[in-house]
Amino acid sequence: MPSPKxxxxxxxxxxxxxxxVAEDIIGMSLVYKSPxxxxxxxxxxxxxxxxxxxxxCHAARGKTKRNEVMFHKGGYAYIYFIYGMYYCxxxxxxxxxxxxxxxxxxxxxxxxxxxxxKRIPAKQPQSRWLAGPGKLCRAFNLKREQNGxxxxxxxxxxxxxxxxxxxxxxxxxxxxxxxxxxLYRFYDTHSxxxxxx
DNA sequence: GTAGTGATTTTCT
DNA sequence: GAAAATCACTACA
Numbered sequence: 340m341p342s343p344k345x346x347x348x349x350x351x352x353x354x355x356x357x358x359x360v361a362e363d364i365i366g367m368s369l370v371y372k373s374p375x376x377x378x379x380x381x382x383x384x385x386x387x388x389x390x391x392x393x394x395x396c397h398a399a400r401g402k403t404k405r406n407e408v409m410f411h412k413g414g415y416a417y418i419y420f421i422y423g424m425y426y427c428x429x430x431x432x433x434x435x436x437x438x439x440x441x442x443x444x445x446x447x448x449x450x451x452x453x454x455x456x457k458r459i460p461a462k463q464p465q466s467r468w469l470a471g472p473g474k475l476c477r478a479f480n481l482k483r484e485q486n487g488x489x490x491x492x493x494x495x496x497x498x499x500x501x502x503x504x505x506x507x508x509x510x511x512x513x514x515x516x517x518x519x520x521x522l523y524r525f526y527d528t529h530s531x532x533x534x535x536x
Numbered sequence: 537g538t539a540g541t542g543a544t545t546t547t548c549t
Numbered sequence: 550g551a552a553a554a555t556c557a558c559t560a561c562a
């Protein structure tokens with residue numbers, strides 16, 4: 340069936356409990372009207388980082404200059420620099436002063452193929468271009484300047500293109516040393532763009 | 537196919 | 550000074 344017209348997500352989508360947003364965000368499109376042209380991708384993998392009691396959450400030790408965007412109300416972009424060379428994109432959730440966010444870990448390319456291609460090593464198949472949080476930010480060219488953007492009224496936002504996953508898998512998070520027992524990772528079971536099975 | 541490791545710099549202790 | 554929500558490359562099977 341052809342998909343009806345896409346709908347941009349509003350504030351009320353983001354200001355709900357993080358785990359509810361996590362399930363709903365799989366299959367949504369991330370859109371960025373960059374200076375080089377429009378980029379978009381279907382989100383297939385996220386991880387939740389929820390509150391000051393989650394040891395793996397950046398806000399676990401209170402508010403700092405780096406994580407202050409996590410304390411905003413839902414619907415902002417939290418982008419941070421990691422391992423000396425990569426950026427990671429998060430979508431802030433819940434209400435103001437409750438630090439929580441979803442790390443976007445994987446997506447399938449939709450629009451802006453030619454622009455993204457120049458930013459990814461030549462050998463990789465297109466299905467793997469956005470399979471990983473660092474790769475996604477590199478392909479979209481998201482940096483510190485985009486940290487704190489409001490997803491409800493700027494060039495960076497989510498929209499529903501009516502392409503929901505057939506099935507969602509829930510597992511433990513990847514790449515962290517604390518909080519490993521929590522089932523906070525969600526992905527589209529059948530997508531080729533999931534960072535790791 | 538899997539396993540191990542170097543790159544590179546911000547951030548907080 | 551050490552760790553970090555990662556990736557790509559190399560070696561080997």
